[in-house]
Amino acid sequence: MTLPKLHHIEMLVAVIDNGGFGAAAAQLGATQSGVSYAVGELERQLGERLLVRARSGCTPTAAGARILPKARQMLELAAGLAEDARGDTQALSGHVRIACFRSVATHLLPNALETLGTRHPQLRIDVDDSYEERAEVEQALREGRADLAVAQLPVGPDLVQRPFVSDSYVLVLPAGCRVQAGAGWAQFAALPYIQLNCSGALAVLERCRAAGFEARAARTLATDSGICALVARGLGYSILPRLAVFPEPSGVQVVDLPVEARRSFVLGATPAMARDRAVRAVMATLRERRILERNEAVRRALVSW
The missing domain is CATH 3.40.190.10 (Periplasmic binding protein-like II)
Structure with missing residues (x-):
């Protein structure tokens, strides 16, 4: 079997990282057709489809996802060859x-x-x-x-x-709030809703609205720590990234959202x-x-x- 060429591997990784051939070509200073050809050659050599190609972009197939860690490792090793040759890897x-x-x-x-x-x-x-x-x-x-x-x-x-890495958005509630599985958003109607004022949280709010969430923000804050302080006092509840509420402050509990939002x-x-x-x-x-x-x-x- 002919060994895959390193620049073909580099182009595959670039397509996956950038979500498409055009963006990968721009990153590498190559032509889109050249990147497409290189990935096609790599697929023929390995005997597997590595990318799902769609109008919205490219994502790795199961085979593509399996080889991706080793592909990255090969590129990192290749990048370090010149440093090893100079003998200055410890002088960074x-x-x-x-x-x-x-x-x-x-x-x-x-x-x-x-x-x-x-x-x-x-x-x-x-x-x-x-x-x-x-x-x-x-x-x-x-x-x-x-x-x-x-x-x-x-x-x-x-x-x-x-x-x-990734984390999930979660419901952040006062510790004493009882949560009934399957009861839906209505069980929180007596609590004011506190909104985190950033584009990520606002996008998640729209997803929740599509799933039946109707509460309007009683307050809007710019920081997750400020929101957690209010929730701990029983002054409302919010939707925040999981990492932003870790470890859970005293007086606060964390519950999964009814919808998946990462x-x-x-x-x-x-x-x-x-x-x-x-x-x-x-x-x-x-x-x-x-x-x-x-x-x-x-x-x-x-x-x-």
């Missing part, structure tokens, strides 16, 4: 700025930052976790205020993206910064499974990847 230095939400910085970054500090003591990493709106995280990359972001999907196709994250960077050696090292470390599994939120299955 520089400054990497990460943009993210507070809940991400609190629950998903500390173990990775600890590992990076041990591996690369000359590498400085700053984290700006002040962002409340997903569009602002993206904008920080484009304006050069951040080198790497933990960004919430959807993310613009002009950015290089690597899958990271928040998915990617590690994002501009094409130029994605080629930076320090950014690549940080990105790879953040995605290391054994490091992710040291996080309590991951061990409790509150986030998945």
Whole structure:
């Protein structure tokens, strides 16, 4: 069997990460037809369809999803060949700025930052976790205020993206509130509804409305911590990302939503910064499974990847 070509693998991964051939071609500086041909050749070599092609974009088939981890590993190993040849893999230095939400910085970054500090003591990493709106995280990359972001999907196709983790939106209720399975939204009618004012939460609200949720916001707040403080006092209930309510504050309980609503994250960077050696090292470390599994939120299955 002829071995797959590395640039064919790179193009497959780019198509999956970007959701289509056009965006992958733009990322790689290739033509769309060239990317399509390379993926087709790889499929013929492996004897399996690797992509589901649709007007809305491309997603991996079961076979594509199975080979994706090894494909990424091969690309990471290839990227490190030049560094190994120079013998400077332990001399990584520089400054990497990460943009993210507070809940991400609190629950998903500390173990990775600890590992990076041990591996690369000359590498400085700053984290700006002040962002409340997903569009602002993206904008920080484009304006050069951040080198790497933990960004919430959807993310613009002009950015290089690597899958990271996801969590669910949940109902956040006062601890003393009785919840009856199957009773629906009406059981919360006596409580004021408190809305988190961000695009992700507003999109989830629309999904809930389509499933029969009729409550109108009695209050709107910009931060999940502020909402949790009100809920703990019995002043209402809300819909928040699961990671934002972990660990559950005193006086608060968390209940699954009647509808499925997830928040998915990617590690994002501009094409130029994605080629930076320090950014690549940080990105790879953040995605290391054994490091992710040291996080309590991951061990409790509150986030998945």
